[in-house]
Amino acid sequence: MLKPKLLNIQLDDQNHLVLPPEILQKYGLSSGSVVRLQQTDTGFTLSRSTASLAKVYVEATNICNLDCSTCMRNVWDEPLGKMDESTFARVLLGIQSFSPPPTVFFGGFGEPLAHPNLLEMIAAVRILGAEVELITNGILLTKPVINRLIELKVNRIWVSIDGATPASYADVRLGDALPQVIENLTRLKDIKHNSDQNLPLLGVAFVAMKRNLNDLPNVIRLGKSLGADQFSISNLLPHTAEMQEEILYMRSMYDIELQPSRWSPEIYLPRIDLNHTIIGHLAEIMKAKNMLNIGRQPLNMGVNSCPFLEKGSISIRWDGAISPCLPLLHTHQSYLAENLRTTHAYAVGSINDHSLKDLWNNPQYIQLRENLQAFDFSPCTFCNSCDMAESNLEDCFGNSHPTCGGCLWAQGFIQCP
Numbered sequence: 001m002l003k004p005k006l007l008n009i010q011l012d013d014q015n016h017l018v019l020p021p022e023i024l025q026k027y028g029l030s031s032g033s034v035v036r037l038q039q040t041d042t043g044f045t046l047s048r049s050t051a052s053l054a055k056v057y058v059e060a061t062n063i064c065n066l067d068c069s070t071c072m073r074n075v076w077d078e079p080l081g082k083m084d085e086s087t088f089a090r091v092l093l094g095i096q097s098f099s100p101p102p103t104v105f106f107g108g109f110g111e112p113l114a115h116p117n118l119l120e121m122i123a124a125v126r127i128l129g130a131e132v133e134l135i136t137n138g139i140l141l142t143k144p145v146i147n148r149l150i151e152l153k154v155n156r157i158w159v160s161i162d163g164a165t166p167a168s169y170a171d172v173r174l175g176d177a178l179p180q181v182i183e184n185l186t187r188l189k190d191i192k193h194n195s196d197q198n199l200p201l202l203g204v205a206f207v208a209m210k211r212n213l214n215d216l217p218n219v220i221r222l223g224k225s226l227g228a229d230q231f232s233i234s235n236l237l238p239h240t241a242e243m244q245e246e247i248l249y250m251r252s253m254y255d256i257e258l259q260p261s262r263w264s265p266e267i268y269l270p271r272i273d274l275n276h277t278i279i280g281h282l283a284e285i286m287k288a289k290n291m292l293n294i295g296r297q298p299l300n301m302g303v304n305s306c307p308f309l310e311k312g313s314i315s316i317r318w319d320g321a322i323s324p325c326l327p328l329l330h331t332h333q334s335y336l337a338e339n340l341r342t343t344h345a346y347a348v349g350s351i352n353d354h355s356l357k358d359l360w361n362n363p364q365y366i367q368l369r370e371n372l373q374a375f376d377f378s379p380c381t382f383c384n385s386c387d388m389a390e391s392n393l394e395d396c397f398g399n400s401h402p403t404c405g406g407c408l409w410a411q412g413f414i415q416c417p
Helices: 021-026 085-096 118-127 143-151 166-173 178-194 213-225 276-287 356-360 363-374
Strands: 037-039 044-046 055-058 103-106 132-136 156-160 201-208 228-235 266-269 291-294 313-316 321-323 332-336 339-343
Touching: 055 085, 085 118, 085 356, 103 118, 118 132, 118 143, 143 178, 156 178, 166 178, 178 201, 201 213, 213 228, 276 291
Parallel strands: 055 103, 055 313, 103 132, 132 156, 156 201, 201 228, 266 291
Antiparallel strands: 037 044, 313 321, 332 339
């Protein structure tokens, strides 16, 4: 495995670190920028500045051509709609105001290709020089659409595949569309090969649960045969009592972040073959609250860290409302262990009323990002014992909406591309 690219950084006469210009530009750093330094056993790492916007999720529509059993659209009471031209024009102006322009990810809680103007929207973003990603269920990836996505040099397409056979796919996606999806992705692979094009790259998104976990190895094999080079595996966020029975992390929800001690010692293991027997023994070690490292790499439990903040992202709903993350775009219900929790939508403002840059630099939003970086929220995911855990309106640490202590994204259980 190749090591990450290393850069030499010098100290000036005042003992200040001097970062290379390309790093300053890539991460949007300028004089006065604040970054977080995290110490490790062998050195330190620098985190992205909360002032740097690197990614914009654009929900072109919350309308979908499928009715998946896992989707929050089954339990919300939200109007359906598509982003109109005037709202998207404001999005373009906002993207243009940042240098370098942030990556634009077309995705949310609908099928982006269900928007009749999506290809034109992508073209407009590419003119600005921004990278583009797209997530889709793959059904609408027709030959003309594929040709246009290749022509526009879309950087990556993510396709949701939750089963490797028509039966297992239909059990989640509630439709017999898998053969069509495979045909479409085979066509994408062939057209790219015949035209000597590398883009768009292909990623596969999979939602793991009890009913389809056995299919995961086959989904990965299928994805690799179709040209996928990345796989994003997420747990299920259960929106119904039936789906709550399908989760794979009930015990893990109560594993709080550990610090090295004689009750939770650090254990350093070498690289070893991961067969069924060894994996079983490793599971026993982890159940005993030990902190496990393999080949000098810690098995990070991924707690108390907002992935949307770490990506430097913001999310724009189809009607122009701007939220810090995808989960806060829409009010919805889900189960936190066995308790029903309501996540109330939170908007910083609307891009129809304010520029993207003004909203990003809004003092209230800056403070929220700093709070997210510190993550001083009550541990609702692990505690979950009072009525405050039933929503994200307030918590027992005195925080007000949005409170993120019960967010399963922040605890590493749920993840989005």
